[in-house]
Amino acid sequence: MKKILYLSLIIFFKLNIAHGLIEVDITRGNLDPLPIAVSPLYVDTQSENYEGINIKELGELVSSVIEKNFLSTGLFNPLNKDAFVQKPDVAHLKPRFEDWRLITAQALVTGKLLIKDGKLKVEFRLWDLAASQEMVALAFTTTPSNWRRVAHIISDKIYERLTGETGYFDTRIIYVSETGLKTQRVKRLAIMDQDGANTKYLTLGNELVLTPRFNPTNQLVTYMSYFRNLPRVYLLDIETGIQEVVGNFPGMTFAPRFSPDGKKIIMSFAKEGNSDIYTMDLETRLVEKITEDSSIDTSPSFSPDGKYICFNSDRSGLQQIYTMKSDGTNVKRISFGNGIYGTPVWSPRGDLIAFTKMRAGKFYIGVMRTDGTGERLLTENYYQEAPSWSPNGRLLVFYRETKSGKDGLGFTAKLWSIDITGYNERELKTETDASDPSWSSLLSK
C-alpha cells in the first residue's frame, strides 16, 4: 500500500514538473526609434514625361518626403540609403529579408510609380523584416503634381500600421506670417503643408490678422481681423479665396473657433464691459450667450463630441481653466496649480486639454486631463503660447517668441511642435516669422 502511495506521489510530481510552463515577464525594452529602410520608389520604364516633373527623380523624391516625415516623429529611424542592399525594383517584388536584416532594419518600405495618360499611379508595400512578411500594400492614383500628397498619405498609412495611431502627415497648418520690425509688423495669413512645403499667403497684409482656425472640413478658415481698428470675424474659403464677414464685435477679446460639426463658431467678446462666451449659428447668424458671470471669460474651445466647452475665467481671482456643458451649465474649475492658465484647447482624442501657463515670468505649454488631474508641463520658454493639436492628438504646435532689443531688432517668432510625452521638440520651418498656428484635420479621411 505504502509503495503505491509513494509511486503515485512521484508520478504526480514528475507530471507536474513536465507540464509546468516557464513564464518570463518582459517589462523593459529599448526606446530607440524603430529602424526603418525606405527604399526609393522604382520608376516604371513605361512612364511618360510630365510637364514640370523630372520623372527619373520622382521615386527618390517621394521616398525622401516619407523619410523626412518619419524622422520628424521621433518614433522612427530611417536608415541611410547607402547601406541598402537591393535595387528598388527587385526589393518591391520580393525583398531578401536576411540581407535587409543585416543592416539592422526592422521594417522596409518599397514602392513603384508610373505616369501614364496624365495620371500618376503610386503603389507601396510595407514589409516586416523579422517576420519576413508583408504588412500593408496600397496603390493611389492622382495627378502627377500631387506627388507630395501621395508621399504624405503613404507616410500616414505606414505610421498607422506601425504605431496603431492615425497619422498626421497629410495635413496643413495655417498661421500668421509676420515680417518687419516688431513695432511695424506686417501680418498675413499663410498656409503650408505640415512639413513646411507649399506655403501660400492668403491675405495681403493690409490689415492685422489674428488667430486663424480651420473648420472641420478644412475648407473654411475663421479668423479675426481689424478693420478701421474694429475687430471683425471673417470666414475665408481656402479654395476659392472668397472672404465673408461674419460680424462686427466691438469688444472682441478672443478669436472664434468652430464647433465640431462646423455649424457654429464660439468666441468671447465684451458687452457693457463684461467679457462672456457666445456662440453664433453660421446659418441663422443668431448669437447665443453661453456664460453669464461678472468675471472675464475668454478663449473657449469645444470638446470633440461638442458636449462640453473649456475656457478661461478669472472668477476665482486668478485666470484659471474651467469646463462646462455646451449650454453653459455645470461650470467646474479644473486647474488649481500656481500661476495663470490660458488658451485651453480640447484634444481631438478628447482625453486631454492643452494650455499655456504663466508662472514666475516663464511661459509653459502643458497638458492635463479633462478633469484637471495629471497636469504635465511639456516645455518652458521666455514667451510661447497658442497650442494647437495635431489631428491624432499626439503633437502640439505652438509659437515661441524671442526677446527683442530696444530698436525692435532681434525679435523672432517661430512655430514649434512637441510630442505630448514632452520629447521630440522641434522647430517647424517657415518662410517668414510665424505665430498663431492652427493644425488642420487629415485631408484624406
Place this chain on the structure above:
Amino acid sequence: MTKSLIYSLSFHAVMILLTVLSLPFMIREPVDLPPIVSMQLIQISDKTNIPYAPKARKVIEKVKKEEEKRFVSEQAPPAAKAKEKPDRIPLPKKQDKKKELVKKKQNPKEVKPEIRQASEFEKKDIIDTNQIAALIDKAKEDSAKVKKSDNKLTQSNAKNSFAKGLTLSEEDALRAQIFGCWTVPLGLPYEDDLLVRIKLELKQDGTIRKSEILDHERMNRPGQKFYKVLAESALRAVRICQPLRVPQTGYDKWKIIQLNFNPMEMLKG
C-alpha cells in the same frame, strides 16, 4: 532527628547555592533574539550567464589587473622580485610560488588558510562586479534595476525558478537578451492595459520552432490597434533575438516557454 534535619537542609541549601553560582545559564539574562527575518531560497547557478557589456568587461579586467599588480609589488620579497622580468605580468602559477615565499618570510606556521580572514585583496575580489558594470553601462544598469525589483519575489517568479526549471540567472540572461531586441512602440497609450503573451516552442539551440500569440484573436478586434502593434513588436523582438540564450541542459524543461510582454511600467516612466 532535628539536628540531622537541620544538617540536611543546610547541606541542601549550600548545594543549591553552589549550583546557582557555578552554572552560567542560571545567572545570565535571557538572550535578546533579533526579529525574525523571512528568507526565501533562490536557486542560482554557480556562475551567472549574463555577459558584461564590452565596456564594463574592459573596466573590470583593468581593475583586476591593477589589483594583481598591487598584490605582487606589496607582498613579493625583493629577491623574488629581482628575478622577475619587469614587463611581464606574472602567470598564475608563478603567483602561487610568490605567495608561498611571502608566507615563509612573514609567519608561515600561524597562518591557517582555512580560518584566516579575507585579505583586502580578497575582499576586493568579492566585489559585485555586476554593480560595477551597472554603474558604467546604462544597459547593465537597467538589468541591475530589474534584478533589484526581482528581489521582491512574486509567487510566479518563485514558481518559475524552482518548479519550472530555469534558474534565476538563466531567466535573467534570457530577459536581458530580449530587452535588447525589443523596440517598444513609443506611441502606445499609457493608460491602456496592454499585455502580450507569446508562447514559444524552442529548438535545442534556442532558435524558434513555433511561436504563438496567446490572445491572437484580440489583434483583429476593432479598437485593438495598439494591442496589435504591441504584439507584432514583441514577436519581432523574439525573432530578432533568436537563438535565445537558453541553458545547455534541461531541454525538456524549457522547450516550451511563455514570454509576457508588458511595456506599461516603462512607458509611464
